[in-house]
Amino acid sequence: MARKKALKEAPDAELFRELARRHGEKTVGWGRLETPEGQAVCFGARLPARRVRALDLEAKSGPFGWILVDGADHNSAKVPRFGDVTPMTLVTPVIVEDGLAGSASTARSSRRRRQPRRRLHVEPHRIIRLNRARSKRDLDRAESTPHHVVNADAPSLSPSGERSRVLVVMSTPVRWSEDLARARISAELAARQAFLPPGAPAASALLPLLHDLQHCFGYVHEDAVPMLAHALNLSKAEVRGVISFYSDFRTTPPAAPSLKLCRAEACQAVGSERIAAHLQSKHPHVCVEEVFCLGNCALGPAALVGDELIGRLDEPRADALVKRLEPAS
Amino acid sequence: MKVFVPADAAACSVGADDVASAIVKEAAARGVPVEVVRTGTRGLLWLEPMVEVETQEGRVAYGPVRVDEVSSLFEARFFEGGAHPRSLGVTTELPLFAKQHRLTFSRVGLIDPLSLTDFRTNGGLEGLARARELGSSAVLDEVLASGLRGRGGAGFPAGIKWRTVAQATAPQKYVVCNADEGDSGTFADRMLMEGDPFVLLEGMAIAALTVGASRGFVYVRSEYPRAVSVLRRAIELWRAERLLGPAFDVEVRVGAGAYVCGEETSLLESLEGKRGEVRAKPPLPAHAGLFGAPTLVNNVLTLAAVPFIVAEGAAAYQAQGVAKSRGTMPVQVGGNVKRGGLFEVPFGVTLRELVMDWGGGTASGRPVHAVQVGGPLGAYFPVKLLDTPLDYEAMASAGGLVGHAGIVVFDDTVDMARQAAFAFEFCAKESCGKCTPCRIGSTRGAETLAQVARGLEPEKNLALVKELCTVLTDASLCALGGLTPMPVMSALTHFPAAFAPRSTS
Numbered sequence A: 001m002a003r004k005k006a007l008k009e010a011p012d013a014e015l016f017r018e019l020a021r022r023h024g025e026k027t028v029g030w031g032r033l034e035t036p037e038g039q040a041v042c043f044g045a046r047l048p049a050r051r052v053r054a055l056d057l058e059a060k061s062g063p064f065g066w067i068l069v070d071g072a073d074h075n076s077a078k079v080p081r082f083g084d085v086t087p088m089t090l091v092t093p094v095i096v097e098d099g100l101a102g103s104a105s106t107a108r109s110s111r112r113r114r115q116p117r118r119r120l121h122v123e124p125h126r127i128i129r130l131n132r133a134r135s136k137r138d139l140d141r142a143e144s145t146p147h148h149v150v151n152a153d154a155p156s157l158s159p160s161g162e163r164s165r166v167l168v169v170m171s172t173p174v175r176w177s178e179d180l181a182r183a184r185i186s187a188e189l190a191a192r193q194a195f196l197p198p199g200a201p202a203a204s205a206l207l208p209l210l211h212d213l214q215h216c217f218g219y220v221h222e223d224a225v226p227m228l229a230h231a232l233n234l235s236k237a238e239v240r241g242v243i244s245f246y247s248d249f250r251t252t253p254p255a256a257p258s259l260k261l262c263r264a265e266a267c268q269a270v271g272s273e274r275i276a277a278h279l280q281s282k283h284p285h286v287c288v289e290e291v292f293c294l295g296n297c298a299l300g301p302a303a304l305v306g307d308e309l310i311g312r313l314d315e316p317r318a319d320a321l322v323k324r325l326e327p328a329s
Numbered sequence B: 001m002k003v004f005v006p007a008d009a010a011a012c013s014v015g016a017d018d019v020a021s022a023i024v025k026e027a028a029a030r031g032v033p034v035e036v037v038r039t040g041t042r043g044l045l046w047l048e049p050m051v052e053v054e055t056q057e058g059r060v061a062y063g064p065v066r067v068d069e070v071s072s073l074f075e076a077r078f079f080e081g082g083a084h085p086r087s088l089g090v091t092t093e094l095p096l097f098a099k100q101h102r103l104t105f106s107r108v109g110l111i112d113p114l115s116l117t118d119f120r121t122n123g124g125l126e127g128l129a130r131a132r133e134l135g136s137s138a139v140l141d142e143v144l145a146s147g148l149r150g151r152g153g154a155g156f157p158a159g160i161k162w163r164t165v166a167q168a169t170a171p172q173k174y175v176v177c178n179a180d181e182g183d184s185g186t187f188a189d190r191m192l193m194e195g196d197p198f199v200l201l202e203g204m205a206i207a208a209l210t211v212g213a214s215r216g217f218v219y220v221r222s223e224y225p226r227a228v229s230v231l232r233r234a235i236e237l238w239r240a241e242r243l244l245g246p247a248f249d250v251e252v253r254v255g256a257g258a259y260v261c262g263e264e265t266s267l268l269e270s271l272e273g274k275r276g277e278v279r280a281k282p283p284l285p286a287h288a289g290l291f292g293a294p295t296l297v298n299n300v301l302t303l304a305a306v307p308f309i310v311a312e313g314a315a316a317y318q319a320q321g322v323a324k325s326r327g328t329m330p331v332q333v334g335g336n337v338k339r340g341g342l343f344e345v346p347f348g349v350t351l352r353e354l355v356m357d358w359g360g361g362t363a364s365g366r367p368v369h370a371v372q373v374g375g376p377l378g379a380y381f382p383v384k385l386l387d388t389p390l391d392y393e394a395m396a397s398a399g400g401l402v403g404h405a406g407i408v409v410f411d412d413t414v415d416m417a418r419q420a421a422f423a424f425e426f427c428a429k430e431s432c433g434k435c436t437p438c439r440i441g442s443t444r445g446a447e448t449l450a451q452v453a454r455g456l457e458p459e460k461n462l463a464l465v466k467e468l469c470t471v472l473t474d475a476s477l478c479a480l481g482g483l484t485p486m487p488v489m490s491a492l493t494h495f496p497a498a499f500a501p502r503s504t505s
């Protein structure tokens, strides 16, 4: 695996590892992405920015991994040019072209290698620009961006200009893979067991394991059941019993586009049922899951799209939301 | 110049992220050196996105700010406190803020939630330091003397629970923070975890020290992704500075969409990796909880109240409140209300004050018709009972409960028969399945109420509903089945007209 080697040698390998560690990803810098041509390994991959273009495309749900990009030239109309560390909610998905597969090599060398052209369909739901993230401290700041917007007058980035990087938090679940599932199960289990005191049963890691698999693949594949049972010393029936008990866990790939609409009392009081009916009649193709309370009861009707909470939903806002979720051709 | 913009999920649900971005962008374009700090929310949610600026008079607020108003804010030199149509004045002098007693939420909305420096300079870690000086039994005395009762719903005295766990002898004990916050109308736990996660860790560290626990879990519902990530970062920061103590560590576990997992024994089952089925009590979790070990289970707000109590002394906390309900309650007012938000007030304030004076009546402008207090298992109060004070005993004698202090306002367009049916449906959906009345009776209840609505044998059917309620009350292992009759019966009792046969047209 030449690419794997390349990543390891990259000056940022340490940062990737740190990132991965913080997010509980044991597959340092690695993962798989579903592409029209199949799967691609792309966790924590770094690639030249001009290969990242903002484009509209299929929305998929469930946050997944990161790509670090050199020199941001994504659609500047949509991505405000500010900040040295700054959070933004990016509604425009990007297409990442070529050379992505774990390549930490430079643009030049990847061009030389002339990999087959790949187009990865990725929908980031948050982009953090990391100007000169060279240390763990920089990462610290970037990571805490939900609470920090620092530095208003950082030099704006030119496509060809100084090195800067974009951290893309993607939201594309990957296609089911037994190998990847097995790797994730053993990594997640090890992490949970490291915390437990001696003697505490491993089976207590079942929920985190299921969350992790769903996070990665978008659902819990039937073939994961025997793997989980084996890893945790449970019967398959026990594992299935747990999966079926919790409404979060799904056993089939998620429909897209989808959103969770609050149907509990405080939102009922401000017309959530009306919004539900509106969505059903106007946008029947949108999968509207019911949930009971999103903790936004003073600003209802509320919905959750991926990790994003939406408040004060009325018909126009619901329409706009659907439009945003829609694949734009 | 510092500008503060909330990063709280609720504030962001109405555009706080966009406003923060717009401010940074505008500042850059105008060459104004502005530093944007993301905070929690002050809880005045109808004013969100609320932007604050540091001035000589203190922080001044602007809100609600729309993205397209950012440029005019700069024109008005808001970053120096300049006047603007959105000016609200000094934040702490806003009437609905000044009237509060922010003991638990003192830092929420004020500080950068993940800045240890901010936390320390605003009184953080004082409770933990004092707890280390005092030692276990003196801390127990403080918690007992404070009169603090569990904020998760049942209102059980925290000190007694702590003492039980402290007195248990076992090689391993656990502290579990219940952050499942499933009740509709409540968001205080979320607001606290996002706005001041360190205070929760401080409370857990004090608890662990006091009861002798070496591991802690925070069980956060999956509907709160932002709280989960803030809390995880907070734990990392504490670990790095070794603030949790030499023998204590905390991990966040995420729920999976089951309301019943807020019930403490169901929560423990879930932590053990099982179906969230409620356990029979005894044994109490304090004796045999997680993995059979003595376990302290407390709500987020219970644990977060402790640092203040230990730092300032039980008397300071005890001084607030009435009768057997001591201290303050972060009340959450939501639903159809003009000024929805979180108000931390002493116990004893009446529902009317909360709904009318604080909340400003309905958002729709129509008359208030019903107010549900304490989540989906809480009673619906009619307007004539709104003078009931918020205190555990007074609420109970009015046929209701305080619960997690969520207050949901409905105007006169509400169909109370529908709300009663919803209570049954919710119970049916969320039942863990152990008790027959809860699992099956609830569905039966919803169907029967549907028949009532259609005018089918209303008297016979209503009698059946009442009977079902009695069975649920008597034969349920936990409060999900046991308290579903509360919203149903309160609706029947206080709003009988809603159950009269409808015209079929």
Ligand SMILES: Cc1cc2nc3c(=O)[nH]c(=O)nc-3n(C[C@H](O)[C@H](O)[C@H](O)COP(=O)(O)O)c2cc1C
Pocket (backbone or CB within 6 Å): B149, B150, B151, B152, B153, B154, B155, B156, B158, B178, B179, B180, B181, B182, B183, B259, B260, B261, B262, B263, B264, B265, B297, B298, B299, B300, B302, B303, B478, B479, B480
């Ligand atoms: C169906 C049901 C749901 C509950 N949900 C919660 C919850 O979301 N959060 C919570 O703190 N307590 C909840 N409780 C109460 C807990 O069982 C328990 O009393 C509480 O966690 C104890 O903490 P406290 O003494 O600090 O309140 C629930 C109880 C029941 C019966």
Ligand code: SF4
Pocket (backbone or CB within 6 Å): B260, B278, B430, B431, B432, B433, B434, B435, B436, B438, B439, B476, B477, B478, B479, B480, B481, B482
């Ligand atoms: S009352 Fe309902 S939720 Fe509670 S234990 Fe019985 S079946 Fe489970």
Ligand code: FES
Pocket (backbone or CB within 6 Å): A262, A263, A264, A265, A266, A267, A268, A292, A293, A294, A295, A296, A297, A300, A302, B184, B185, B186
């Ligand atoms: S009831 Fe809808 S967010 Fe709480």
